[in-house]
Amino acid sequence: MTSQASFALRGRNPDVLTCIANLSNDEVFTPPEFANRMLDTLAEAWAADHDGADIWADKTVRFLDPCTKSGVFLREITSRLTHGLAEEFPNLQRRVDHILTRQVFGIGITNLTSLLARRSVYCSKHANGQHSIARGFNHEAGNVWFESAKHTWVKGRCEYCRASQKILDRGDGLETHAYAFIHTRDSKSRLAEMFGDEMQFDVVIGNPPYQLDDGGYGTSAAPIYHLFVEKALDLDPRYAVFVTPSRWMAGGKGLDKYRERILSDKRMRNIVDYPKLYEGFPGVKIRGGISYFLWDRDHNGPCEVQTIWDGQPTGPAVARHLDEFDVLVRRNEAVPILEKVKAKNEPTLDARVSSRKPFGLATNFRGKPSADRLKEPIMLFENQRKGWIQRQDVKVNPEWIDQWKVLMTAVQGTSAAVETKFLSKPIVAEPGTACTETYLVAGCFDNGAAASNYANYLRTRFVRFLVSLRKATQHATKDVYSFVPDLPCDQVWTDAKLYNRYGLSEQDIAFIESQVAEHEPELFERVDPGSSEDG
Known part of the structure; x- marks a missing residue:
C-alpha cells in the first residue's frame, strides 16, 4: 500500500x-x-x-x-x-x-x-x-x-x-x-x-x-x-x-x-x-x-x-x-414541572381511563345505519361514523351505557415532524351510548356538567403536556394518562388555574406552551343519542 x-x-x-x-x-x-x-x-x-x-x-x-x-x-x-x-x-x-x-x-x-x-x-x-x-x-x-x-x-x-x-x-x-x-x-x-x-x-x-x-x-x-x-x-x-x-x-x-x-x-x-x-x-x-x-x-x-x-x-x-x-x-425542562405536579401525591387518570375495547367491540365492528326496528337501540361510536346496535350486544361494561361518558380516540397523531396536540378532541356522550375499540372511555359520570368539565380539563395544555411525556407514538392508551392528576370535576379547570395550583414558574409555563398547541374554546363534541348528527 x-x-x-x-x-x-x-x-x-x-x-x-x-x-x-x-x-x-x-x-x-x-x-x-x-x-x-x-x-x-x-x-x-x-x-x-x-x-x-x-x-x-x-x-x-x-x-x-x-x-x-x-x-x-x-x-x-x-x-x-x-x-x-x-x-x-x-x-x-x-x-x-x-x-x-x-x-x-x-x-x-x-x-x-x-x-x-x-x-x-x-x-x-x-x-x-x-x-x-x-x-x-x-x-x-x-x-x-x-x-x-x-x-x-x-x-x-x-x-x-x-x-x-x-x-x-x-x-x-x-x-x-x-x-x-x-x-x-x-x-x-x-x-x-x-x-x-x-x-x-x-x-x-x-x-x-x-x-x-x-x-x-x-x-x-x-x-x-x-x-x-x-x-x-x-x-x-x-x-x-x-x-x-x-x-x-x-x-x-x-x-x-x-x-x-x-x-x-x-x-x-x-x-x-x-x-x-x-x-x-x-x-x-x-x-x-x-x-x-x-x-x-x-x-x-x-x-x-x-x-x-x-x-x-x-x-x-x-x-x-x-x-x-x-x-x-x-x-x-419537563422534569421540574413534573416534580411539582407529583409533589401533591394526587391520584392519576390512568385509574379512570378504560383499557382498549371498553365495550368489547373491535374497531371494525359496524352497527346498523339507523335505530329502526331495533328493540332496545343504543348509539355506537364507530371508526369515523356512528351506528346503532341492540343493548344486549354489549357484553363488556354494560353498566356504562346509561352513564355520561367522555370518549377519546385511542390513536392520535399526524405524519408531521412535530406533534403539538397529543390528544384528540373529547366527545361527551350522553346516556344510551357505547363505542368500539376506536375510542377509550376516558371517564364516566352521573351528570352532564361533570362530563363537560372533565372534557374541558382534557383539552387544556397542562393535561396534554403531561400526556406528551409518556406518549412516544400515535397510540394514546390509558398509560399515557399516568402523570395527569385526577381532579374534582365540580368546576371548569383552565390552564391558568392549573398553573397556579401547581406553582409553575413563568419559565415552566413558557416551556409547556412552546410544546403544546392551544385548542379552540370548548373544543369537544357533545352527542345526544337522539340526534341524527354524524360525527
Missing part, C-alpha cells in the same frame, strides 16, 4: 454510504455523519477516563459491531485508527493490517449487508481479494463474519427473538432474519466460534435491526433492537454505544422489562435524543424519534441527557437519575 492509498474514504466524492437507501423496515442504515457523532461521544468518554488519552491512538482497543449493515461504524473507526496510530506504525500497510486483523470486528445481519460492510471496510467484498486494502487475511470474510443462523421454534415462536414460525420458517432460499448475535445463550462462546479465539471487546457499537420483519407493521411490529443491546451489555465491554428508536423510553411493544433495566442501570453515562421526526436519520420515518446512548462499565451515577432539535442542543446536558420515574422524561 502506498501513502496515496491512505484510508481516507471520507475524501471520496460522493461517499456512497450517504447515498444508499434502506433495504427494509428492520435494516435502517446509519448516516456517516451520525455515526461520527457517536464516535465523538465515545472518544470524549475515553479521554475523560484515561487522563486525556486518544482512543484512536491505542493499538490494543478492540471494537465490535454485532449488527453491521453498511459497515459505516467499522469504516469510520478504521479511518480514525489509521490516523491515530501513524506514530505507532509508520508503515501504512502494517498499520492497516494491524487495525483490520486485530482491532475491528463485525457481524453481518444478512449476507447482502455483510458484503456491503466488507466493501466499506476492506474496499473489496473479499477481505483477501486482489483489491482489498488488507494483506493479513487468508479467508474471504476477514473479520466481518456472516453465516446463516436458524430460529429455534417453540410453539410457533422462536425462543430467542419471538419471530413467527408461520411467517419466517420458509427454507434456506429466503432471508429468515435469524440474527446470529442474539440466537445464542452464550454470546462469548459464540463470538469465539466466529472469530477463532476468546474475544473480549472494549467497545461494542452499532445500529441494530429495529423490528421483526414477520408481518407486523410500524409501531405494531415486534421490536428487536433491545435484544441486541442486552446481549451486548452481557459481554461486559468497557463501553457500549447504540442508536435505537426512542420508543423504549415511554412505551413500545414488549419493552417494559428492557426499559426498567436501562433506567435502573447506573452505568448509563450519556443519552443524546432526537425526538423530531426525520431529524436523526433524514428521510427515515421512525415515530417517536431516535436516540443514542453510551454505557460505561465503570460509571456509577447519574446519566447526562441532552435533546437535539433542528440540529442544535435545546440546552446543556443535564445529569439525571433515569429511574426517578417509571418512564424516561425526555426533555430536561
